[in-house]
Amino acid sequence: MREIGSEIKELRKQNNMTLKDLSEKTGLSIGFLSQFERGLSTIAIDSLELIARSLDVGLSHFLLKPNAKGKYVLKSFEQEVHEVINNKFIHYNLSNDLNKKSFLPRKIEILPMEKEEDIKEYSHKGEEFIYVIEGILTLFLDSKRYDLYPGDSAHYDSQKMHNWTNYTSKMVKIIVVSTPNHYFEGEVNRDNE
Structure with a gap:
């Protein structure tokens, strides 16, 4: 403290x-x-x-752990839950020190939705890269729906209307790399990202 x-x-x-x-x-x-x-x-x-x-x-x-700042390597056993959004999106930061970094790397686990719901698309400045590790991610991009499987990826301008969810009965795990890094700029986006 x-x-x-x-x-x-x-x-x-x-x-x-x-x-x-x-x-x-x-x-x-x-x-x-x-x-x-x-x-x-x-x-x-x-x-x-x-x-x-x-x-x-x-x-x-x-x-963020003060003792982790300045460390370049984050071991898998050191990863901690950073935040949980809407009880569905579990975020893990994949960097020890996000201060003054231009992009934000995260692993996100998305719990299954109880039923297919309408997903509201939104936009913001920056860009996003998504890589699916496990499960089937449903990506909405410019009012089109895409199902992404393990090994699939997407890279787009975040100013396009977009959102993503999990319409399956199993966990979805993705890697997301996005700009801007809101921890550096003081911005906080409280949607699913």
Whole structure:
């Protein structure tokens, strides 16, 4: 917690914010923020998320293991669940240090959908590369449906309308490499990606 507190203080100063400014943005007291920055108190994850948003970084900016930064190799047994979205998409970052990197490599496990549902396509800046490791991924791209099998891949401009899901009864595992890296840019996309 002490390392996170000092990093918050550093980010706050880089953003030319006082403790009072951060307090007003988060609703957390100046006294609490001061104690946390100095490593004298702990913080709940929802409060840390408020701080992250106020400093224009993703929550993961503070949760990536500090001792992993600077390591170039990530062993398979070191991979940890980074986040779970909509109780269907389990994300693993495939890098120890995503800060100042241009692309975001992830392994994503997609749980089966209970029934075929209409999938809403969306777009965002950047590009995506998908490689299917296991299962059958259903990709929607520009209102067309594609079923991708193990060994299949897709590479497209993310500004095209797109989305993907698992319409089967078994787990789907994919590798996704995308730009921009929202951990570096402070952007957080909360859809299935």
